Amino acid sequence: MEEKKSRVLILGAGRSSAHLIQYLLNHATELGIHLRVGDADVKMAEEKVGASTDASVFECDAENENLLESEMAHAEIVVSMLPAFMHPKIAKLCLKLHKHLITPSYLSSEMMSMDQEARAKNLIFLNEMGVDPGIDHMSAMKIIHALKQKGADIHAFYSLTGGLIAPESDNNPWNYKITWNPRNVVLAGAGGTAHYRENGKDKLIPYQRLFERTMSVEIPNYGEFEGYANRDSMAYEELYDLPGIPTLYRGTLRKKGFSQAWNVLVQWGLTDDTRVMNWDQMSMQAFTQTFLPDDSLAYIKREVSNEVLYKLQWLGLWDVVPVPIKRGTAAQVIQALIEERWSLAPLDRDMLVMCHLFDYALDGKHFRMQSSMVLEGENNRYTAMSATVGLPMAIAVKHILNDSWKQRGVILPIHQEIYEPILEELIKFNIQFTEQIKEC
Amino acid sequence: MEEKKSRVLILGAGRSSAHLIQYLLNHATELGIHLRVGDADVKMAEEKVGASTDASVFECDAENENLLESEMAHAEIVVSMLPAFMHPKIAKLCLKLHKHLITPSYLSSEMMSMDQEARAKNLIFLNEMGVDPGIDHMSAMKIIHALKQKGADIHAFYSLTGGLIAPESDNNPWNYKITWNPRNVVLAGAGGTAHYRENGKDKLIPYQRLFERTMSVEIPNYGEFEGYANRDSMAYEELYDLPGIPTLYRGTLRKKGFSQAWNVLVQWGLTDDTRVMNWDQMSMQAFTQTFLPDDSLAYIKREVSNEVLYKLQWLGLWDVVPVPIKRGTAAQVIQALIEERWSLAPLDRDMLVMCHLFDYALDGKHFRMQSSMVLEGENNRYTAMSATVGLPMAIAVKHILNDSWKQRGVILPIHQEIYEPILEELIKFNIQFTEQIKEC
Numbered sequence: 001m002e003e004k005k006s007r008v009l010i011l012g013a014g015r016s017s018a019h020l021i022q023y024l025l026n027h028a029t030e031l032g033i034h035l036r037v038g039d040a041d042v043k044m045a046e047e048k049v050g051a052s053t054d055a056s057v058f059e060c061d062a063e064n065e066n067l068l069e070s071e072m073a074h075a076e077i078v079v080s081m082l083p084a085f086m087h088p089k090i091a092k093l094c095l096k097l098h099k100h101l102i103t104p105s106y107l108s109s110e111m112m113s114m115d116q117e118a119r120a121k122n123l124i125f126l127n128e129m130g131v132d133p134g135i136d137h138m139s140a141m142k143i144i145h146a147l148k149q150k151g152a153d154i155h156a157f158y159s160l161t162g163g164l165i166a167p168e169s170d171n172n173p174w175n176y177k178i179t180w181n182p183r184n185v186v187l188a189g190a191g192g193t194a195h196y197r198e199n200g201k202d203k204l205i206p207y208q209r210l211f212e213r214t215m216s217v218e219i220p221n222y223g224e225f226e227g228y229a230n231r232d233s234m235a236y237e238e239l240y241d242l243p244g245i246p247t248l249y250r251g252t253l254r255k256k257g258f259s260q261a262w263n264v265l266v267q268w269g270l271t272d273d274t275r276v277m278n279w280d281q282m283s284m285q286a287f288t289q290t291f292l293p294d295d296s297l298a299y300i301k302r303e304v305s306n307e308v309l310y311k312l313q314w315l316g317l318w319d320v321v322p323v324p325i326k327r328g329t330a331a332q333v334i335q336a337l338i339e340e341r342w343s344l345a346p347l348d349r350d351m352l353v354m355c356h357l358f359d360y361a362l363d364g365k366h367f368r369m370q371s372s373m374v375l376e377g378e379n380n381r382y383t384a385m386s387a388t389v390g391l392p393m394a395i396a397v398k399h400i401l402n403d404s405w406k407q408r409g410v411i412l413p414i415h416q417e418i419y420e421p422i423l424e425e426l427i428k429f430n431i432q433f434t435e436q437i438k439e440c
Numbered sequence: 441m442e443e444k445k446s447r448v449l450i451l452g453a454g455r456s457s458a459h460l461i462q463y464l465l466n467h468a469t470e471l472g473i474h475l476r477v478g479d480a481d482v483k484m485a486e487e488k489v490g491a492s493t494d495a496s497v498f499e500c501d502a503e504n505e506n507l508l509e510s511e512m513a514h515a516e517i518v519v520s521m522l523p524a525f526m527h528p529k530i531a532k533l534c535l536k537l538h539k540h541l542i543t544p545s546y547l548s549s550e551m552m553s554m555d556q557e558a559r560a561k562n563l564i565f566l567n568e569m570g571v572d573p574g575i576d577h578m579s580a581m582k583i584i585h586a587l588k589q590k591g592a593d594i595h596a597f598y599s600l601t602g603g604l605i606a607p608e609s610d611n612n613p614w615n616y617k618i619t620w621n622p623r624n625v626v627l628a629g630a631g632g633t634a635h636y637r638e639n640g641k642d643k644l645i646p647y648q649r650l651f652e653r654t655m656s657v658e659i660p661n662y663g664e665f666e667g668y669a670n671r672d673s674m675a676y677e678e679l680y681d682l683p684g685i686p687t688l689y690r691g692t693l694r695k696k697g698f699s700q701a702w703n704v705l706v707q708w709g710l711t712d713d714t715r716v717m718n719w720d721q722m723s724m725q726a727f728t729q730t731f732l733p734d735d736s737l738a739y740i741k742r743e744v745s746n747e748v749l750y751k752l753q754w755l756g757l758w759d760v761v762p763v764p765i766k767r768g769t770a771a772q773v774i775q776a777l778i779e780e781r782w783s784l785a786p787l788d789r790d791m792l793v794m795c796h797l798f799d800y801a802l803d804g805k806h807f808r809m810q811s812s813m814v815l816e817g818e819n820n821r822y823t824a825m826s827a828t829v830g831l832p833m834a835i836a837v838k839h840i841l842n843d844s845w846k847q848r849g850v851i852l853p854i855h856q857e858i859y860e861p862i863l864e865e866l867i868k869f870n871i872q873f874t875e876q877i878k879e880c
Binding site for chain 1: 631632633635641642643644645646647648649653672706707708709712714715717726729730731733770
């Protein structure tokens with residue numbers, strides 16, 4: 001007689017699910033699980049599952065609540081890689097059916113409102129369990145807890161993450177390729193003014209200054225990077241239990257030089273997503289000229305350095321070829337351009353870089369600690385992005401199935417019982433932080 | 441026995457209604473009308489109506505459809521000065537009750553959808569009947585029709601309007617005071633990228649460049665002004681029947697120098713309306729420093745000229761006084777500042793400036809025509825803004841009551857039968873255009 005297996009339900013088998021599924025398949029026997037993988041595109045699910053007998057796939061129409069409910073009814077735990085806006089619906093079904101839930105998405109207030117009921121039902125709804133948010137929380141909390149334990153007074157915390165490209169695959173002048181949602185790459189920062197704190201003072205950076213006011217970071221063996229501020233760093237004051245910390249900054253990492261060139265697109269209006277235009281019959285050159293008061297090379301050279309001009313030209317802004325979409329916003333045109341120019345080739349290896357800087361006082365001395373992690377991907381399928389998003393979630397599945405955590409309700413991985421075993425296991429996958437401490 | 445009077449219903453007795461009501465009271469006997477004036481603040485209505493026996497007032501709760509309906513039932517014509525978003529609701533009641541309607545607001549698609557029914561019921565729904573939109577349409581169409589009649593080929597049309605301050609009341613370094621909605625003054629241009637056409641090419645200007653890429657205009661006897669582009673000039677290609685015109689630009693006028701200084705607020709992020717902050721316990725100086733990476737005078741002087749710095753200081757950006765609101769966006773803080781600093785004093789006279797430029801070819805020669813109008817207000821109640829918004833509407837009331845127009849349905853004042861008598865009568869109120877034609 002066959003042993004009863006626990007079902008793990010994975011909703012969404014896209015780019016980010018590769019390592020998640022692979023880890024769970026590799027541990028299927030040990031965990032006694034059967035993996036059930038659904039995607040709107042069932043071929044994606046089949047591709048990820050391969051010939052494994054520990055898994056089955058289904059076509060997942062996320063609008064079909066009956067289907068979701070019947071799939072979830074058989075599962076012990078649900079891992080949702082669906083778009084973030086769908087998570088509250090999934091979570092409600094999890095409450096109804098008494099299932100644990102893991103997502104890599106930012107905790108929404110709608111999700112938070114389910115905390116009490118989830119606790120009452122002894123369920124774990126673990127959110128922000130990917131890389132950023134996810135590994136950032138875990139690695140930061142580990143250091144914060146350790147420093148506090150030692151009695152250190154933390155007066156500055158900078159945390160920066162970037163989905164980038166490994167040096168050997170880095171063959172374009174922007175030193176960048178797309179490893180996540182390209183629309184979000186184009187609209188980065190456009191959603192609103194960034195907010196952080198520096199030396200006890202609140203600071204606001206509007207979109208039109210965001211890519212000018214970058215900070216510089218040196219990553220051992222990987223050279224110089226730059227960070228631009230994320231939307232609201234101050235939300236982390238409470239989350240990380242750092243009340244009144246004088247400096248708190250979260251940012252996005254790019255290779256040095258990226259932001260100066262991207263800023264030109266922002267300044268010229270090429271990332272505008274408000275005005276839909278007809279670009280039919282128009283060349284990329286004419287598209288670009290639409291944003292310039294004077295399209296002479298002399299004018300442009302007054303505006304930008306040769307180095308930046310080279311990046312812009314490489315992107316195709318002056319090509320005498322048709323605009324890649326017939327109608328849409330400038331942001332949509334730029335998205336179409338970068339989806340082509342910044343795409344990962346099959347053998348390209350991406351690179352995830354995360355870096356925390358802590359300034360603290362301990363025993364009357366002042367220190368700066370830099371804790372950084374660099375993971376290079378294997379290829380354009382087993383990416384560093386997919387590994388850093390999927391592995392923490394997969395390991396969390398194991399711990400929840402083993403009932404090794406006390407936390408219940410709607411939670412984030414900021415608790416020691418959660419981050420400690422996960423960070424430890426991630427080391428086996430080369431997801432490892434290196435610390436440097438300097439007295440200053 | 442008393443002669444039966446036609447009722448004219450005015451909804452809204454705010455700033456812009458002063459001349460509208462005054463004109464109709466002055467012509468009440470001649471037109472045989474009784475004026476019914478409603479406002480949420482009934483005192484405003486009483487103040488505007490004064491001791492006249494040709495008018496009565498009521499407290500107008502625009503949410504109370506029963507009240508609106510019973511007031512409208514007695515009227516022959518409705519003039520709505522309510523916020524633009526309320527006009528479709530008013531228009532629907534006008535359809536139901538068979539009443540004509542006049543508004544100063546931009547024609548919405550919802551309003552436009554009532555065209556057929558209004559025509560079928562022999563009603564006039566006259567929109568954009570103020571100054572901008574309103575007098576701009578009328579004065580432009582008069583010239584366009586005349587030039588076309590002569591066989592001229594119009595290849596450029598620029599149209600600029602500004603609500604400004606008369607020279608004798610112009611006593612601040614910005615050469616500006618507020619004569620309309622202050623929130624709209626702060627957020628001018630922030631709604632999206634501006635679109636116009638120049639020499640046959642579409643041009644887009646994002647918000648972050650809007651106040652840098654101004655055009656210069658000289659108004660006879662009033663000196664140099666500058667214009668920044670309005671949101672979508674290209675909508676006027678069809679409206680003014682100028683298909684394929686190589687240059688089409690609509691803009692907002694300010695006195696020379698305004699835009700350069702305002703641009704600094706935009707660049708620094710002080711007009712941001714996305715992030716709500718606590719400003720409690722903070723000085724204006726600290727508020728301003730929130731937006732600067734470096735608050736040293738040396739830094740600021742690298743960013744701005746002394747002339748601009750003077751304007752910014754005059755606004756109070758470095759004052760060691762509390763931020764005028766405890767909580768809100770930066771745009772709301774700036775609004776509170778300018779509401780105080782740029783307010784019209786009781787005896788201040790505002791000034792409405794409108795300027796059209798036409799480049800055209802006629803009989804093998806090339807010409808530039810400038811047609812401009814300047815109206816100075818009387819005081820802070822009988823403003824030029826109120827005159828130029830209210831008088832066209834008031835005169836339209838007269839013509840509709842006299843049944844002198846053939847047009848029916850949802851219309852704008854772009855038709856000769858409408859603009860001709862109105863422009864002619866406006867001359868009596870010193871609202872008069874002066875033309876200069878130069879061969880070039």
